[in-house]
Amino acid sequence: MLIMMMKTIIYHPVRMILRFIVVAALMMNGCAGVEHIDESIISTPAAELLSDAEQALERGDYNRAELQMERAMRVDPRNGQVWHLMARIRYGQGDYGQTVQFCLKSNTLANHDRNLMRQNWLLLEKAYTMLGEMIKAEDARHKAVTI
Amino acid sequence: MDLIDILNKIKERLKPGKIKKKFLRSPLKSASALTLIIAFVALIFYAVHLNMVIRRKFDGKRWSIPAVVYARPLELFSGLALTADQMEMELLLAGYRSESEVKDPGGYERRGDTIRLVSRDFHFPDGLEESLPLIVTFADNRISKIGHIVSGENISLARLDPARIGSFHPRRHEDRILVTKEELPLILIRTLIAVEDKKFTKHFGIDPLAILRAAYINFRAGSTLQGGSTLTQQLVKNFFLSNERTMWRKFNEAIMALLLEAHYSKDEILTAYANEIFLGQDGGRAVHGFALASQFYFHKDLRDLKPDQIAVLVGMIKGPSYYDPLRHPDRCLKRRGVILEVMQQEKIISDDQYRLAMVAELLDSRRVMSGFNRYPAFLDLVRRQLSQDYRQEDLTSDGLKILTTLDPLVQAQVEQELTATLEELEKETDTNDLEGAVVVSTRENGEILALAGGRIPLHSGFNRALDAKRPIGSLIKPAVFLTALKNGYTLSTPLEDMPISLSNPGGGMWTPDNFDHKHHGRVPMMEALVFSYNLATVKAGLDVGVEQVVQTFRMLGAEGDIVPYPSFLLGAVSMSPLEVAQIYQTFSSEGFYIPQRAISSVIGPDNSLLKSYGLSIEQRFNPQHIFLINFTLQRVVSEGTGASISQYLPASLLAAGKTGTSNDLRDSWFAGFTGDRLVVVWLGSDDNKSIGLTGSSGALKVWGRVMAGLDTQPLDLREPPGLEWARVYYSDFGADSRYNGRSEALPFVKGTIPVGAYEVSSPALPAKKLRKLDLLERLRKWFPW
Numbered sequence: 001m002l003i004m005m006m007k008t009i010i011y012h013p014v015r016m017i018l019r020f021i022v023v024a025a026l027m028m029n030g031c032a033g034v035e036h037i038d039e040s041i042i043s044t045p046a047a048e049l050l051s052d053a054e055q056a057l058e059r060g061d062y063n064r065a066e067l068q069m070e071r072a073m074r075v076d077p078r079n080g081q082v083w084h085l086m087a088r089i090r091y092g093q094g095d096y097g098q099t100v101q102f103c104l105k106s107n108t109l110a111n112h113d114r115n116l117m118r119q120n121w122l123l124l125e126k127a128y129t130m131l132g133e134m135i136k137a138e139d140a141r142h143k144a145v146t147i
Numbered sequence: 148m149d150l151i152d153i154l155n156k157i158k159e160r161l162k163p164g165k166i167k168k169k170f171l172r173s174p175l176k177s178a179s180a181l182t183l184i185i186a187f188v189a190l191i192f193y194a195v196h197l198n199m200v201i202r203r204k205f206d207g208k209r210w211s212i213p214a215v216v217y218a219r220p221l222e223l224f225s226g227l228a229l230t231a232d233q234m235e236m237e238l239l240l241a242g243y244r245s246e247s248e249v250k251d252p253g254g255y256e257r258r259g260d261t262i263r264l265v266s267r268d269f270h271f272p273d274g275l276e277e278s279l280p281l282i283v284t285f286a287d288n289r290i291s292k293i294g295h296i297v298s299g300e301n302i303s304l305a306r307l308d309p310a311r312i313g314s315f316h317p318r319r320h321e322d323r324i325l326v327t328k329e330e331l332p333l334i335l336i337r338t339l340i341a342v343e344d345k346k347f348t349k350h351f352g353i354d355p356l357a358i359l360r361a362a363y364i365n366f367r368a369g370s371t372l373q374g375g376s377t378l379t380q381q382l383v384k385n386f387f388l389s390n391e392r393t394m395w396r397k398f399n400e401a402i403m404a405l406l407l408e409a410h411y412s413k414d415e416i417l418t419a420y421a422n423e424i425f426l427g428q429d430g431g432r433a434v435h436g437f438a439l440a441s442q443f444y445f446h447k448d449l450r451d452l453k454p455d456q457i458a459v460l461v462g463m464i465k466g467p468s469y470y471d472p473l474r475h476p477d478r479c480l481k482r483r484g485v486i487l488e489v490m491q492q493e494k495i496i497s498d499d500q501y502r503l504a505m506v507a508e509l510l511d512s513r514r515v516m517s518g519f520n521r522y523p524a525f526l527d528l529v530r531r532q533l534s535q536d537y538r539q540e541d542l543t544s545d546g547l548k549i550l551t552t553l554d555p556l557v558q559a560q561v562e563q564e565l566t567a568t569l570e571e572l573e574k575e576t577d578t579n580d581l582e583g584a585v586v587v588s589t590r591e592n593g594e595i596l597a598l599a600g601g602r603i604p605l606h607s608g609f610n611r612a613l614d615a616k617r618p619i620g621s622l623i624k625p626a627v628f629l630t631a632l633k634n635g636y637t638l639s640t641p642l643e644d645m646p647i648s649l650s651n652p653g654g655g656m657w658t659p660d661n662f663d664h665k666h667h668g669r670v671p672m673m674e675a676l677v678f679s680y681n682l683a684t685v686k687a688g689l690d691v692g693v694e695q696v697v698q699t700f701r702m703l704g705a706e707g708d709i710v711p712y713p714s715f716l717l718g719a720v721s722m723s724p725l726e727v728a729q730i731y732q733t734f735s736s737e738g739f740y741i742p743q744r745a746i747s748s749v750i751g752p753d754n755s756l757l758k759s760y761g762l763s764i765e766q767r768f769n770p771q772h773i774f775l776i777n778f779t780l781q782r783v784v785s786e787g788t789g790a791s792i793s794q795y796l797p798a799s800l801l802a803a804g805k806t807g808t809s810n811d812l813r814d815s816w817f818a819g820f821t822g823d824r825l826v827v828v829w830l831g832s833d834d835n836k837s838i839g840l841t842g843s844s845g846a847l848k849v850w851g852r853v854m855a856g857l858d859t860q861p862l863d864l865r866e867p868p869g870l871e872w873a874r875v876y877y878s879d880f881g882a883d884s885r886y887n888g889r890s891e892a893l894p895f896v897k898g899t900i901p902v903g904a905y906e907v908s909s910p911a912l913p914a915k916k917l918r919k920l921d922l923l924e925r926l927r928k929w930f931p932w
Contacts, residue, residue: 078823
């Protein structure tokens, strides 16, 4: 653990400094903000379904993952994470065309969630590569890096 | 084949050498002998024929169970917009029983803002959802808490077993829940045999003594009081024969009963009987079999029935409508007493059980309500989508479960508001045959939540939502302006709203006019849509080309032949409300085409997923263009032709929509969406005459009232990247223009801000915050990771 941290500090000094600043700022703000965020994630009705689908996806049980995401869409249709996971499911199923579509949809719902958008662009890069659309893949990679 | 053996033996015996020669001496005698032989052989051939009929029908029919259709399962979570009343209605529609104290699956208990219930096991495509005892608390029209009744722990998401809303049978309007011999309660079997056919286990299909006894009693009374039919004969009668009382039928019945007994075991015959017996009528559906009757009359599984309830069902066999516990409780109660007495005498129940059963209430649930076959229009859609999207061979196995997207609560709202509004409108316009259709779907994934095919929900005739194809009028305009945007137009591009005359491809001249017969001069494109100006629309459409607009229309989801006449630009294209909903679905889901669906999955008899419908989406339009159109459709509702929606909905909902009216006020349309619901309404008359209503004086009212009852979410249009906002001054729209002197901030696709306009920040972000973000953004970009 310590070695890993050391490695991280050595390889990513700027990131560590920024993290420190963020943590310090949050501490100065009081921890209420952080707790609030956590609570909202837990109370999202789709959260349970997302984690279940995530596990199913890792097992390669795409059917189950998909069914869980269809449920999640009924419960929380404007959740960009749900559409992103659908994209990953389609990627796992080898349906790269739909992977692209679900990533694009997820991006429209990302609502300034940079992390989600980055994940979408990274997946788009992979999907476009599989589709042989190298220019689009390169563009997606660029967006993932610069977002 | 045993029968062929018998036939051979008979032939053997009939060989001339084996018949006594003496018998053949007289010609008269030999003639009558020949006749006898021919008759006997004919009889045998007839029996062979009947035998084939029986084998074929019995083997085939025993397993012919229709597919059962279910509504969407209700997903409960705290924060869900749902009142205790709505939840109770949902439970009743799903066949739950109201109880004073909940114990068993399928029961619920309501006390003010708290509902306790025990859900039932249900096999979803993702697996078994087990029965769960739940306590649900409501506050402020929402679920405030869901807990486990026993353990008390919080439950974040609970899925209830869905309501059965119908079943498909390829040939007949009947339904059954099939049970096996093991699933038949012993007490039911014993009662059935004791009452209907005491010698069932011993006889060979018919009971001659019973027939003689019945004949004697009937003869003495001079009318038919008693039947001597065995269970086997009754089954044959139900299975193969008509209801007529003729000797020929009796004769057939007897032979077939004998054959049935020869081929099948007593258990098989009893099980078939239990599944086949007719036990009453539920509207257009015949109730067949004890299991379905148990659900229908008592809302219980067969195995959970108490002796008094078993007595009711067995008693009903004699005359299902005469002893109907719902319509004739007195007769039914009397008959139940008779059966219970038999049960006691035969020691099927103890004396204590008998006493308890005699005083039990006839129907123990206080309210009986069923969602079954309540939604013929929706079921019609399910049937059509099924045959369209599923291969016939996937659907041949029996006992399929079809899970649909129907939301019974939304459906109830739609039915109620459509009927009520039509009645009001008829009074206003002094008409009496106004009809209507409504389609409701989810905004994001195109699931059809409700469908009204006419003002009387239970009528299963003409399904207007699917089959009334009418000119859509101004509902086409967003497609015209979307095409214009694709061609470089902006929301502030000036359009001439001036008289125009075109030669019709079919001959003659086409001279469109505005609805108010006024000409508005130069108007910004956005205003032409907000106030639905026909002339400006035709101008824009002709400039970009009708063909291009048709192409856009197809990309939005339109199918079928469309002739690119200029009149198409004003909606001279006939579509059903469902087809219109598909078009507007593409707007509501921000440019993604999503096929609308009424079926979520089909499950096989072994609870395996046969085929999931699988969501598929396709981004067909530039998100910026769609944003501009949706932004304008919001203006239609806030200040344009849809402004009267403010009577029904708060402005904060920011709904987007469009009115539509066809020539001579024959059709009144409104299509629009909020943050989570898309609703399309059509009003008109079946004989296509004028109804005297525009889109805003007719369909809009239904739309507003349906939406108001749905507790819908505000429409938050997310700005796609690549948009800029600018303040536009309308000084150059002409001195007589109503826009002269006005200015406002409008969104533009990057690089299309008109000369002279001032760029401003997006209203979605407060100016200060935007600047701050920009600064952070720049800072962040210094670091390349």
